[in-house]
Amino acid sequence: MAPLKRQPTHGIPTCDLQLRSYSTRNLEVFTDFALRAAYYLNLPAAGAVPLPKITERWTVPRSVFVHKKSQENFERITLRRLIQIKDGHPETVSIWLAFLKKHQYYGVGMKANVWEHSGLDVVEDMEKEAERIEARLGETMALVGAREHEAGQPGRLRELLATQPFKAQWGAEAPMGANQDVPHAGERMERRVVREEG
Secondary structure, three states: OOOOOOOOOOOOEEEEEEEEEOOHHHHHHHHHHHHHHHHHOOOOEEEEEEEEEEEEEEEEEOOOHHHOOOEEEEEEEEEEEEEEEEOOOHHHHHHHHHHHHHOOOOOEEEEEEEOOOOOOOHHHHHHHHHHHHHHHHHHHHHHOOOOHHHOOOOOHHHHHHOOHHHHHHOOOOOHHHOOOOOOOHHHHHHHHHHHHHO
């Protein structure tokens, strides 16, 4: 029994889902599942349209050197189907894709192209969204990337970077970027400095 489908009202595409597999059976089962899920989420789905096969071939020698004439051929055929969602709400489409990803059938890959339509005042909408997020997060955003005991000390990091042990660790004192693991690498630098001063 074929899956039920809803009819689109405006015909505006919102999502193209491409399913790929090496097995016809797995591809057909998951295509049927995706169409039924779209129906029960009130998404008008068109398809499944069979896309051209992708055929890949390799020729490999069976043995080495002298036995070059004895070769073996391998072939891999990728089958594809396209399901197009029209007039779907972006949230419903994302729920549908998440549901398909959660219950993905083995041996079937998915690739989705999603289109979202909005008004001409996109910049204003983005600014309002940024203000809403900033108000919601508040001071928490300032603490991102900082350790708890250093959160109230913004100048502490600069002081740590300027300390002698830190400079020695990343090789600031080593001659010509020498490795610090070399014995007496730091002492050689100190001797040279002493001689130049004296």
